[in-house]
Amino acid sequence: MTSTSAKHPLSPEAAGRWWPRFVPAVAWMRSYRRADLPGDLLAGLIVAIMLVPQGMAYALLAGLPPQVGLYASIVPLILYGLLGTSRSLAVGPVAIVSLLVASGVGTLAEPGTGGYIQLALTLALLVALLQGLMGVLRLGFLVNFMSHPVLSGFTAAAALLIGISQLKHILGFPVPNLSFFPLLQYLGQHLRQTDWLPLLLGVGAILTLIYFRVGLTNPLKRWGIPHTMALTVSKAAPLVVLLLGSLLSWGWGLDAAAGLKVVGQVPAGLPHLTWPTFDLSIWKNLLPTALAIGFVGYMESIAVAKSLASKRRQKVDANQELLALGAANLGAAFTGGYPVTGGFSRSVVNYDAGANSGLASIITAALIALTVTFLTPLFYYLPQAVLAAIVIVAVAGLIDGQAFKTIWRYNKADGASYFITFAAVLLLEVEMGLLVGIAAALLLYIYRTSQPHVAIVGRLGESETYRNILRHPVQCWPNVIAIRIDESLYFANSKFLEDTVTGLIADRPEVEHFVLIGTAVNFIDASALETLEGLHRQLKEVGVVFHLAAFKGPVMDRLQAVGFTDQFGLDHIHLTTHEAMKAIGCVGGE
Numbered sequence: 001m002t003s004t005s006a007k008h009p010l011s012p013e014a015a016g017r018w019w020p021r022f023v024p025a026v027a028w029m030r031s032y033r034r035a036d037l038p039g040d041l042l043a044g045l046i047v048a049i050m051l052v053p054q055g056m057a058y059a060l061l062a063g064l065p066p067q068v069g070l071y072a073s074i075v076p077l078i079l080y081g082l083l084g085t086s087r088s089l090a091v092g093p094v095a096i097v098s099l100l101v102a103s104g105v106g107t108l109a110e111p112g113t114g115g116y117i118q119l120a121l122t123l124a125l126l127v128a129l130l131q132g133l134m135g136v137l138r139l140g141f142l143v144n145f146m147s148h149p150v151l152s153g154f155t156a157a158a159a160l161l162i163g164i165s166q167l168k169h170i171l172g173f174p175v176p177n178l179s180f181f182p183l184l185q186y187l188g189q190h191l192r193q194t195d196w197l198p199l200l201l202g203v204g205a206i207l208t209l210i211y212f213r214v215g216l217t218n219p220l221k222r223w224g225i226p227h228t229m230a231l232t233v234s235k236a237a238p239l240v241v242l243l244l245g246s247l248l249s250w251g252w253g254l255d256a257a258a259g260l261k262v263v264g265q266v267p268a269g270l271p272h273l274t275w276p277t278f279d280l281s282i283w284k285n286l287l288p289t290a291l292a293i294g295f296v297g298y299m300e301s302i303a304v305a306k307s308l309a310s311k312r313r314q315k316v317d318a319n320q321e322l323l324a325l326g327a328a329n330l331g332a333a334f335t336g337g338y339p340v341t342g343g344f345s346r347s348v349v350n351y352d353a354g355a356n357s358g359l360a361s362i363i364t365a366a367l368i369a370l371t372v373t374f375l376t377p378l379f380y381y382l383p384q385a386v387l388a389a390i391v392i393v394a395v396a397g398l399i400d401g402q403a404f405k406t407i408w409r410y411n412k413a414d415g416a417s418y419f420i421t422f423a424a425v426l427l428l429e430v431e432m433g434l435l436v437g438i439a440a441a442l443l444l445y446i447y448r449t450s451q452p453h454v455a456i457v458g459r460l461g462e463s464e465t466y467r468n469i470l471r472h473p474v475q476c477w478p479n480v481i482a483i484r485i486d487e488s489l490y491f492a493n494s495k496f497l498e499d500t501v502t503g504l505i506a507d508r509p510e511v512e513h514f515v516l517i518g519t520a521v522n523f524i525d526a527s528a529l530e531t532l533e534g535l536h537r538q539l540k541e542v543g544v545v546f547h548l549a550a551f552k553g554p555v556m557d558r559l560q561a562v563g564f565t566d567q568f569g570l571d572h573i574h575l576t577t578h579e580a581m582k583a584i585g586c587v588g589g590e
Contacts (some may be wrong), residue, residue: 001060010384019205022083022320022323023083024084024085024181024317024320025081025082025358026173028357028358028359031125032359036069036359037549038354039353039354039355039356039360040355040356040357040359040360040363041360042232042351042354043350043354043355043361043364043365044189044355044359044360044363044364044366045232045359045364045367046232046235046236046349046350047346047349047350047353047360047361047364048364048367048368048371049236049238049239050235050236050238050239050345050346050349051073051090051092051093051346051364051368052238052239052242052368052371053238053239053387054069054092054093054238054346054390054394055069055070055072055073055092055093056069056070056387057069057238057262057367057388057391058093058094058095058388058391059072059093059098060384061095061098061099061102061162061166062093062097062098062101062105062120062338063101063102063105063106063111063112063116064101064111064112064116064120064338065088065112065117065266066263066379066387067266067267067336067372067376068117068337068338068430070091070371070372071254071271071332071335071336071337071372072093072332072337072338072339072340073093073340073364074091074270074271074328074335074337074366074369074372074561075271075332075335075337076091076092076328076331076332076337076340077091077092077361077362077364077365077368078361078362078365079324079327079328079330079331080325080327080358080361081325081358081360081361081362081365082358082362083320083324083327083328084305084320084321084324084325085305085315085317085320085321085324086117086145086305086312086316086317086321086342086347087310087356087357087358087360088300088305088308088309088310088347088350088355088360089184089304089305089307089308089342089448090342090343090346090349090350090360090361090364091301091325091328091340091342091343091361092340092343093338093339093340093343094300094340094341094343094348095158095159095391095394095395095398096155096158096159096296096398097163097293097296097297097339097340097341097374097405098162099158099161099165099293099430100289100293100430100431101120101123101289102160102165103121103122103289103430103431104121104286104288104290105119105122105286105289108282108285108286111408113274116304117127118276118583119286120338120339121274121275121276121277121332121333121334121337121338122276122277122283122286123286123289123290123293123335123338124276124330124332124333124337124338124339124340125330126286126287126290126328126330126338127290127293127294127326127329128202128326128327128328128329128332128333129326130291130294130326131294131297131323131326131329132322132323132330133324133325134294134298134319134322134326135319135320135321135326139319139322140142140298140302140318140319140322142295143299143302145363145438145442146295146299146359146441148407148409148439149335149407149414149417149418149421150417150421150437150438150440150441151296151299151420152403153404153418153419153421153422153437154296154422154425154434155418156399156403156404156422157421157422157424157425157426157433158398158425158430159395159396159398160180160523161393161401161426161430162214162391162392163321163391163392163395164180164183164184164187165183166388166389166391166392167187167196167348167388169202169261169384169385169387169388169498170198170199170203170385170388170389170392171187171191171193171198171199172193172194172195172196172197172198172199172261173193173195174189175187175190177242179425179426180426181427189396193387195259197204197254197258198260198261198383198384198385199385201245201248201260201386202385202386202388202389203213205241205389205390206392206393208237208241208244209238209241209389209390209393210393212234212235212236212237212240213234213237214235216233216234228302232353235349238390239302240383240389241386241389242386242390243378243392245380245382245383245385245386246380246381246382246386248383249262249381249382249383249426250380250381254381254383255381260383260385261383261384262380262382262386263379263380263381263383263384263387264382264383265380266376266377266379267376268372268373268374268376268517269373270369271335271336271372272335272336273334273335274333274334274336275334276333276334276490284377288431292430292431293339293341296341297340297341297342298321298325298341300341300343300344301321301325301341301342302318302463304323304344304347304348305342305347308347308348308351311351319495323560326342328340334497345397346396349511357493357584366444375438382452385411404418404419404422408504413444413447413448414441416440416444417437417440417444419439419524420435420437421434421436421437421440421441424436424440425437429475439577449487449488449490449492450493450496451493451496452485452487452493452496453486453487453544454478454484454485454500455468455469455470455483455486456468456469456470456481456482456483457469457474457482457484457517457577458472458474458475458476459474459475459476459578459581460473460474460475460585461475464576464578466482466484466577467579476485477586478508478510478511479510479512479513480511480512480514480515480584481505481508481513481514482514482515482517482577482580482581483500483501483504483514483516483517484517484520485516485517485518485520487520488520488521488523489521489528489531490524490525490527490528491525491527492529493528494527494528494530494531495531497531498531498534498535501514501516501535501539502538505544505566511544512543512545512546513545513547513584514539514544514546514547515548516546516548516549517549517550518548518549518550518551518552519550521552522552522554522555522557523555524555524559527546529559529562529564533564535569536568545573545584546572547573547574547580547583548568548572548573548574549573549576549577549579549580550574550575550577551573552578556573
């Protein structure tokens with residue numbers, strides 16, 4: 001007899017349970033309130049105002065026509081709005097990813113050509129597949145191998161590269177594709193070729209953007225402008241300089257009369273269906289860049305998404321975010337875009353403007369779609385110097401010298417990781433510099449943990465607490481030495497542990513008992529296990545009893561599973577350091 005209570009996995013009832021898990025939009029649509037709509041509308045509008053000029057500028061930075069940046073801001077935003085778990089993350093073209101695209105694709109094709117655009121589409125597809133696969137396999141933890149100092153150093157160096165690369169548009173003379181220091185030298189040698197018209201427009205745009213960012217807030221407050229309106233005005237600076245630059249160029253015919261470089265014809269209409277290249281040899285060449293974009297883009301997205309979600313006591317699913325970003329990049333690959341990710345500045349603006357759900361991203365996408373359908377003729381006279389100014393001001397905030405000072409002051413090894421990554425990105429290719437930074441951070445971690453902090457401890461007063469003899473007035477016993485090792489035990493530090501213990505025993509012939517305290521040990525690998533077995537034999541041979549104290553349950557479970565505890569002796573394994581001292585006879589049973 002079959003039961004009727006179980007639901008078939010494809011039944012509407014079962015689908016109603018798992019559908020919201022894979023499409024988070026279902027959940028917020030079901031609980032959507034009318035009161036949430038104004039916030040989503042305002043956030044969608046403000047982000048669209050920012051994204052139109054930024055999308056075009058970042059596309060040019062990536063070596064692509066400006067409309068590609070707009071195309072990458074339509075379907076990807078809709079897909080993320082439906083599949084993402086962050087209610088504030090604003091997805092689209094960003095400066096760092098654009099630099100990676102230019103670096104990776106620029107070695108395979110000439111920027112701006114049809115082949116270059118095709119490779120950018122293929123790169124978006126590869127990023128989508130990588131992020132999607134990581135999401136399905138729940139591999140979001142892999143980004144933990146990119147430490148904060150490495151990411152900060154990479155971001156600062158990449159921002160510097162981006163800013164320098166845009167000077168050619170402001171200075172108004174052609175610049176060859178050179179690495180950082182040769183590029184600085186070239187610019188210095190050819191400054192006399194500067195064209196003053198784009199320089200004036202670029203500097204004027206930069207000053208205007210800076211004023212809107214840091215100087216306009218207080219006057220707006222004094223004038224009694226509501227916060228949401230003030231936010232809209234202050235964040236509209238890129239659109240303001242875009243319009244002013246275009247009006248000046250059009251009104252005086254600067255492109256024809258003075259040779260000012262403008263954006264030119266931007267195709268009108270929504271993007272057509274596009275097909276990436278499915279050539280495995282091309283995929284192989286693009287794979288390193290795709291890996292860099294996939295990891296860096298995800299790191300940037302998840303960091304800002306979690307930060308903003310915590311302010312509203314909301315949750316972000318890291319693996320679902322990978323799937324959502326993968327879907328966004330898949331949309332970019334088939335609708336004429338290029339790789340996208342969540343942007344820091346736009347996401348903060350999205351949050352401040354009151355975004356309550358993924359509807360804000362969908363509204364932004366709709367406004368961008370209207371822009372490419374009806375307003376692209378307005379961009380014809382837009383000076384490239386103005387777009388370069390937008391990029392320079394946008395990335396200037398990524399160069400944070402204070403971050404390096406703080407990291408260096410807190411931990412010299414992390415500071416070294418930051419500096420190595422920063423220098424490697426400037427001296428080598430961008431992707432190679434990132435790999436060097438990750439490798440340096442891992443090597444420095446292994447070095448640091450290969451010589452962990454070791455403390456000889458004693459009893460604090462009449463308590464059951466045991467502390468470092470160098471920091472506290474404690475009681476010790478000549479026939480006992482107890483040490484606490486403040487690191488998990490693995491192949492890199494097992495020899496250090498052995499040398500430390502044998503050295504202490506050799507220096508103190510009166511010692512009869514040795515206690516190893518494991519409060520900070522979370523894991524013991526096979527190499528460290530062999531070291532413990534060897535120490536047990538060595539100490540037994542010289543008449544010293546080996547004790548373990550305060551090791552954690554999961555660690556003891558592993559030791560018990562391989563028979564170590566039986567061989568070692570359960571009477572020499574103690575729950576706490578104080579229990580070990582009582583068993584030895586140093587303290588009474590009080």
